[in-house]
Amino acid sequence: MAMKLLLPIAAGGIVTNLFDVLFRYSNELRTIVDRFTPSQGNMCENHRIFVHAAGKNGVVDPLVLACTLVKLNDCRMVAALSDVSQQVVQERRLRQAETWFATLLDNVNDFAVISLDRHGNIDGVNAAAAVLTGFSQNAMIGQSLDDFDPPERGSASYTALEQMAIAQRDGWHLDEGWRQRDDGQRYWCQRLVAARSEDVVASTRVISGYTVVLRDVTRGESDSTKLKELLTTDHLTGACNRAHFFDLAERQRLRLSLQGQPLAFVLIDIDHFKDINDQYGHAGGDLALQSVTNLCRTLLRTNDIFARIGGEEFVVLLPAIDLEAAIATAERLRIAIAAMPLHLADDVVHITASFGCAVLSNSAETLGGVLEVADQCLYAAKHGGRNRVEPASIFVECPALEDSNGVQIPLAKL
Known part of the structure; x- marks a missing residue:
């Protein structure tokens, strides 16, 4: 099983030295071995190595390997490799969710709730959303969310259409970045897009619309900012x-x-x-x-x-x-x-x-x-x-x- 993970990333599909194959992705493995002085024992356990992006139909998912190295004696080691890609993706999403709910009442000036129909058009707005974006509730109804809450040009934030596509696939998506109100004022906004479903047809969830929560958050030293830096x-x-x-x-x-x-x-x-x-x-x-x-x-x-x-x-x-x-x-x-x-x-x-x-x-x-x-x-x-x-x-x-x-x-x- 370990060789099946190594062969696709080895030069020419030939594995002759574990460290040579993984050096391009995790050159610190040699350092871990060099600095391990005991005659035997665990040199590293489940050390994560981000190898490359592997995906189908253009959808990219990270391939992450967990590597454990055990020293048997001065001449022999055992290496165990496993694919933990899905685990890493789930961990990242859980950490995002934990940060969102843990800081729900911290550093929040206000939060807004907007309802979208299945096509992404606004069909419901609370008063806080109008205050946050600077547009009236009547002006927002029937329009696209990005007309009133677009990401800054050059920003890495997702557009509303991109977030809805992810929410349709995963159930929800959390994003944050600089946004701009109607009067041009910038603010740091966290945006949660959650898909709503009414029923299931032939084992397929039918999306009836989306609920969007917008939060004006003081960027400063928020936990989410630190977490994002750590993860990225x-x-x-x-x-x-x-x-x-x-x-x-x-x-x-x-x-x-x-x-x-x-x-x-x-x-x-x-x-x-x-x-x-x-x-x-x-x-x-x-x-x-x-x-x-x-x-x-x-x-x-x-x-x-x-x-x-x-x-x-x-x-x-x-x-x-x-x-x-x-x-x-x-x-x-x-x-x-x-x-x-x-x-x-x-x-x-x-x-x-x-x-x-x-x-x-x-x-x-x-x-x-x-x-x-x-x-x-x-x-x-x-x-x-x-x-x-x-x-x-x-x-x-x-x-x-x-x-x-x-x-x-x-x-x-x-």
């Missing part, structure tokens, strides 16, 4: 973490299908990162990762997403950016990283990075497909000398090549 950021670099990145990427993909805008991805991999760890220790490697993160985030737009997806590999999500602009962004980051001095021990070190660019340009494409293309470009950049940017266009019109036996050579091998 990488603990070492402060970048967006792998699981949250795929959530945001899928959200942007949904918007692409409605707006017809391109969505660009840039994969970044630090060159010769193992040499940094070997020469300067893991502290030196951590400093390199943090420095690259801080530099890249200062050079990107506010609505661009910068995430660490494993080891020394990062990804940038660029909404409404075509391939040419994505290449220009990647080149700007490449030059900046190469010019950045790193002070490690008594040395000043310069590092470089390789880049692969790809663009999702229509709703028929999947995140997995476009990221696979970007990964192939990154592979080409690495094997083309490193410290370079390779765009997806290098694969477009590449003729199929065959070996001496007439077997087509996979693109990743070219």
